[in-house]
Amino acid sequence: MEALKQELKSKIIEVLNLEDITVADINDDDALFGDGLGLDSIDALELIVMLDKDYGIKLVDPKEGKTIFKSIEVMAAYISENRVK
Amino acid sequence: MMKEVYITETNCITPLGFDVAANIKNIGNDVSGIQLQDNSKLLNVPFYASVINDDELDLAFAKVTSVDDYSRLEKMMILALEPIIKKSTIDLNERTAIILSTTKGNVTALENQNSIDSAYLNVLAKKIADFFGFKNEPIVVSNACVSGILSVSVAKRLIQANLYDNVFVVAGDEVSKFVLSGFNSFQAMSNLPCKPYSVNRTGVSLGEAAAAVLVSSNKENAKIKIIGDGSINDANHISGPSRTGEGLYKSIQSALAEAKIDSNQIDYISAHGTATPYNDEMEAIALNRLGLENVPVNSFKGYYGHTLGASGLLETVIGIESVTKNMLFASLGFDTIGVTQLIKIIEKKEDADIRYFLKTASGFGGCNTAVLFEKVY
Amino acid sequence: MAVNKNYIRSFCTIQKNTVFLNGEAVFTTEEDSFAGFSKKAYQHFEINYPKFFKMDNLSKLAFLGAELLLATADENSAESNTALVFANKSSSLDTDVKYQNSISDSENYYPSPAVFVYTLPNICLGEISIKHQLKSENSFFIFADYDPVFMENYCNILLETQKADKVLCGWVEYYNEEYKAFLYLVDKKGGTEHNHKQLKKLYNK
Numbered sequence: 242m243e244a245l246k247q248e249l250k251s252k253i254i255e256v257l258n259l260e261d262i263t264v265a266d267i268n269d270d271d272a273l274f275g276d277g278l279g280l281d282s283i284d285a286l287e288l289i290v291m292l293d294k295d296y297g298i299k300l301v302d303p304k305e306g307k308t309i310f311k312s313i314e315v316m317a318a319y320i321s322e323n324r325v326k
Numbered sequence: 327m328m329k330e331v332y333i334t335e336t337n338c339i340t341p342l343g344f345d346v347a348a349n350i351k352n353i354g355n356d357v358s359g360i361q362l363q364d365n366s367k368l369l370n371v372p373f374y375a376s377v378i379n380d381d382e383l384d385l386a387f388a389k390v391t392s393v394d395d396y397s398r399l400e401k402m403m404i405l406a407l408e409p410i411i412k413k414s415t416i417d418l419n420e421r422t423a424i425i426l427s428t429t430k431g432n433v434t435a436l437e438n439q440n441s442i443d444s445a446y447l448n449v450l451a452k453k454i455a456d457f458f459g460f461k462n463e464p465i466v467v468s469n470a471c472v473s474g475i476l477s478v479s480v481a482k483r484l485i486q487a488n489l490y491d492n493v494f495v496v497a498g499d500e501v502s503k504f505v506l507s508g509f510n511s512f513q514a515m516s517n518l519p520c521k522p523y524s525v526n527r528t529g530v531s532l533g534e535a536a537a538a539v540l541v542s543s544n545k546e547n548a549k550i551k552i553i554g555d556g557s558i559n560d561a562n563h564i565s566g567p568s569r570t571g572e573g574l575y576k577s578i579q580s581a582l583a584e585a586k587i588d589s590n591q592i593d594y595i596s597a598h599g600t601a602t603p604y605n606d607e608m609e610a611i612a613l614n615r616l617g618l619e620n621v622p623v624n625s626f627k628g629y630y631g632h633t634l635g636a637s638g639l640l641e642t643v644i645g646i647e648s649v650t651k652n653m654l655f656a657s658l659g660f661d662t663i664g665v666t667q668l669i670k671i672i673e674k675k676e677d678a679d680i681r682y683f684l685k686t687a688s689g690f691g692g693c694n695t696a697v698l699f700e701k702v703y
Numbered sequence: 704m705a706v707n708k709n710y711i712r713s714f715c716t717i718q719k720n721t722v723f724l725n726g727e728a729v730f731t732t733e734e735d736s737f738a739g740f741s742k743k744a745y746q747h748f749e750i751n752y753p754k755f756f757k758m759d760n761l762s763k764l765a766f767l768g769a770e771l772l773l774a775t776a777d778e779n780s781a782e783s784n785t786a787l788v789f790a791n792k793s794s795s796l797d798t799d800v801k802y803q804n805s806i807s808d809s810e811n812y813y814p815s816p817a818v819f820v821y822t823l824p825n826i827c828l829g830e831i832s833i834k835h836q837l838k839s840e841n842s843f844f845i846f847a848d849y850d851p852v853f854m855e856n857y858c859n860i861l862l863e864t865q866k867a868d869k870v871l872c873g874w875v876e877y878y879n880e881e882y883k884a885f886l887y888l889v890d891k892k893g894g895t896e897h898n899h900k901q902l903k904k905l906y907n908k
Contacts, residue, residue: 257817260742260756282566283757286512286816294813303513370812429823431794436803447794447845465853466845468794469825476842480857487860504799507806508819556866559787559832559841565820576838580866690820691829693841 246317253313256291257284269314277312285310297325331482332548332702335410335540336643339402339498340630341376341533344386345409350647353655354675358629360519360531369506374519376533376631377501378402396453397432397444402536403454403498411458414540416492418460423490425465425481426451427473427497428635433504454496470689471598472557473497474537474638479555479697481541491543497639498536505634506532512565514602520632522599522625522657523606523671525664530600533631537640550646550683551700553587556580560692567604567688571612574688577696578616581684585698589616592698593680594654596645598687599625600632601659605688610665621684624672628659638687638695645685649701654678709862710893712869714905715768717884724771725894726908737880741767757817758830759798760882765789765827765875766834768886772871773835785888786840786867787828788858793878794824794845800879827875840866849874849885851902858889858897874906 250264253273257280271277274285285306292298292309298320300306309319337345341359342352352359359376363369380398387401390408403426416422428447435445443449451464467477474497481493499505509515509530516529541552558580560573567574582589595618597609606625613619626641633640648654654672663671683699716723720740721731732743741763745755750770758766773785798821806814820826825843832841840861846853854872861867873886885906889897895905 258756259753261753281563283564283817283820289513290511290813290815370809430799433799436799437807442796442800445796445799446792448792448847451845452847463847463850467842468823468845469841469843470823480842483857483860483864486864487856489856503806504803504822507812507814508802508816508822511814511816511819557840557842558838559829561829561832561836561838563833564826564829572838584864689825690823691825691841692832693825693829 242317242321245321246313249313249316252291252295256287267313270312273310273312292320295326296320298323329486329488329543330545331485331552332542332545333539333550333552333646334542334544334547335414336549336646337406337410338535338537338640338643339378339406340535340640341378342629344405346643346647349644353629353644356656356658358519358658359533360631368501368503369510373506373515374531375501376531378534397435399432399498399500400450400453403496404457406498406536406538407454407458407494407496410538410540411494418458420461421491422460423462423465423484423493424455424460425467425477425493425495426454427467427477427495427639429468429470429473429499430502430505430634434500434502436504470691470693471632471634472638472687472689472693472695473635474640475642475685475687475697476557476695477639478539478541478552478642479557479695482552482555485541485543493541494538495541495639496536496538497636499534499634499636501532501534516601519659520601520627521659521661522601522627523610523663523665523669524660525662527601527603527606527664529602531627531631533633535630535633535636535640537636537643539639539643548702550649551702552697553700554581554585554698555696557693557695560694562692564692565690567608568692569608571608571615573692573694574609574612574686574696575615577694578612578684578686581696581698587682589618592618592621592682592684594648594678595621595623595684595686596641597623597625599627599657601627607665608688610667610669613669614667619667619669622654622670622672622678624655624657628657638685642685645683649680649683649699652677652679707863707891709859709889709891709897711895711897711901711905712888712890712893713772714885714887715771716908717764717768718882722767722771737882752834759821761795761797761824761875761877762821762827762830764877764882764884765873766830768873768875768884769831769835769871772886772888783868784839785837785869785871786861787831787837787871788842788854788861789828789873789875790844790846790850790854791824791874791876792845792847793876795822797878798822849906851899851906855897855899855902862889
C-alpha cells in the first residue's frame with residue numbers, strides 16, 4: 242500500500258501539472274480538494290481518466306469521485322480494492 | 327447619433343430543415359432534431375445528438391454548384407449564405423464585410439495528417455468568402471459558444487463605426503469525434519435528449535447546424551433592430567460558469583444601458599440553456615438578479631442540441647421569427663423546473679406581443695454575450 | 704475615425720526565447736523549448752501563480768505578456784474596465800493536434816479534459832481575466848496575419864462607445880514551437896499614438 246501511495250502522489254503531480262509540489266509535500270491524509278491541495282473540477286475529471294488508464298477502473302457514477310479522491314489514503318484503499326490493471 | 331442597425335435577412339441549415347420556414351414548422355410541432363446515433367466512428371457508445379443527413383446535404387449543395395471541393399461544414403455554410411446573398415442583391419464590395427463564426431471549423435481535417443491546412447479557420451473563411459466573391463478579407467470570430475451571437479454584436483459595432491454598410495454573418499459547427507470525445511471527458515453529455523432547466527437534467531446533447539444573417543444599416547426589409555450588446559467575462563473559472571452569473575449579469579446590463587431600456591421592458595429571452603447542471607443554474611441566478619424572473623424564457627437546445635459556434639446565431643434566427651410572428655415557442659425537453667431561483671420557462675407554444683427580445687449565450691473560458699433586439703413596426 | 708485620440712501606453716513582444724517590454728529586451732534565455740523558456744520567464748518575473756503550469760502553450764504565451772503589461776498599469780485593474788481583444792492565425796491548433804493525438808488510437812483512447820478545455824483560442828482570455836479579475840469585454844478573432852487596421856478600429860469602437868476604459872490588445876500566435884506575441888495596452892494617455900501605422904511599426908520591431 243505504501244508503494245501505491247507514493248506512486249499516486251507522483252502521478253498526481255505529473256498528471257495535474259502541480260509544478261512546485263514534491264511527493265514529500267503531500268501527506269497521506271491531506272485533503273486533495275478544497276483547502277488542502279486545492280484541486281478543482283477539471284482535476285477531478287483528470288483523476289477519473291487516470292483511474293481508468295492506469296488502473297482499469299471505470300467509474301460508473303462520476304459523483305463517486307468526490308468520496309474516492311478525498312485523500313491519498315482513501316484513494317489508495319479504493320484502487321487497491323478495485324484495480325484491474 | 328449612432329446609426330441604426332438591423333438584421334434584414336436570415337437563413338439556417340439544420341436537421342429540422344434547410345430554410346427558416348421548414349424549421350419553424352417543425353419547432354411549432356415540437357419536432358426535435360435530436361436522435362439516438364450509433365456511429366462508432368464518432369463515439370464508441372451510442373449517443374443522442376442532432377445531425378444533418380449527408381445525402382440531403384449533398385443533394386441541396388449540388389443545386390448550388392457542381393464543384394466537389396468543399397468539406398461538409400463548408401457545404402452547410404455555403405447553403406446557409408447563398409439564398410440571402412442572392413436575395414439581398416448587395417454588392418460584395420469594400421463596404422460589405424463577411425464574418426464567420428465557428429469554434430472548431432474543419433476540425434475533422436486533423437484526422438488526416440495531410441490536410442491540416444484546411445483546419446486553419448482563416449482558410450475555411452477565405453474559401454467561403456471566395457465562393458461568393460467577397461472583396462474584403464473575412465473576419466473570423468472564434469470565442470467558444472458565444473461566437474454566433476458575438477458575431478452579430480461585432481457586425482453591428484462595425485456598421486455603427488461606419489466601417490461597413492452591410493455585414494453578412496455565417497456561423498457553423500459540426501458534430502465531430504473531436505468534440506464528442508471532449509464533452510464526454512467532461513461528463514457533460516446527457517445519456518438522454520437534453521432537458522434544459524429541468525430538475526433531472528444531466529448535460530448537453532450536441533448538434534450541428536449553419537446559420538446566416540445579413541446585418542445592415544438599411545432599414546428596408548428589416549426583420550429586427552439591434553439596440554444593445556455586451557460581452558463580459560466571468561473572471562471565475564475556465565470551464566465552469568460563475569456561481570453568481572457575474573459575466574452574464576454584466577453583459578445584459580451593458581446591453582440594457584446602451585438600449586436605454588429597463589429590464590422590465592423585455593418581452594422574451596432566448597437563453598443558452600445547455601442543460602448542464604451548472605449553466606442553467608447560473609442563468610437562473612443572473613436573470614433573477616436583473617429582475618427578469620417573470621419574462622418568458624426558453625432554450626432552443628431541445629430542438630437542435632448544442633450547436634456550439636452556430637448556436638448563438640441559429641437561436642437568434644429562430645428568436646427573430648418569434649418576434650415577427652408574435653409567437654413564443656416551447657422550451658422543448660423541459661419538464662419540471664430544477665433551478666434554485668425560479669424563471670418563467672415557456673412550456674408550450676403561445677401567442678405573445680413581443681417588442682424587446684434578449685438573446686444570451688455563455689461559453690468555455692468564462693465568456694458571455696447578450697444582445698438586445700427591438701421589433702421593427 | 705477616432706473622435707478622441709487614444710494612446711499605446713505600453714507594449715510587449717515575446718518571440719525566440721526573448722521578452723521585450725516597451726522595445727527593450729527584459730529577459731532572454733539560450734535556445735530552448737517554449738516550455739523551458741516560459742518556465743524560466745515565469746520564475747524570472749516572480750509570477751507565483753501555480754495554475755500557470757496547467758495552461759497550454761498558447762495560454763502561457765498570452766498570460767506572460769498580459770502579466771507584464773497589467774502589472775505596470777493602474778493598481779486596480781479590476782476597477783478600471785480593461786477589455787481584452789486578441790487575435791491569431793492558428794486558433795488553438797497546437798493544442799488541437801495534441802488532443803487529436805490522444806483520441807486517434809482506439810486501443811489507447813483516453814481523452815483528457817484538461818487538454819480538451821484548451822482547444823478553444825479564447826480560453827487564454829479567461830485565464831487573463833481570472834488572474835487580474837477583469838470582468839470586461841472579451842473577444843477573440845482569427846486572421847491570416849496580424850491585422851493592425853482591424854485591431855485599431857475595434858479597439859477604438861470599444862473605447863468610444865464606453866464599453867471599456869482601456870483595452871489590452873494582443874496578437875498571440877503559437878503553433879508547433881513557433882510563436883510570436885505582440886500585446887499592447889491602449890489608454891487615453893501614453894507615449895505613442897494608437898493607430899495602425901504605429902502598430903505595424905511596433906509589431907515589426
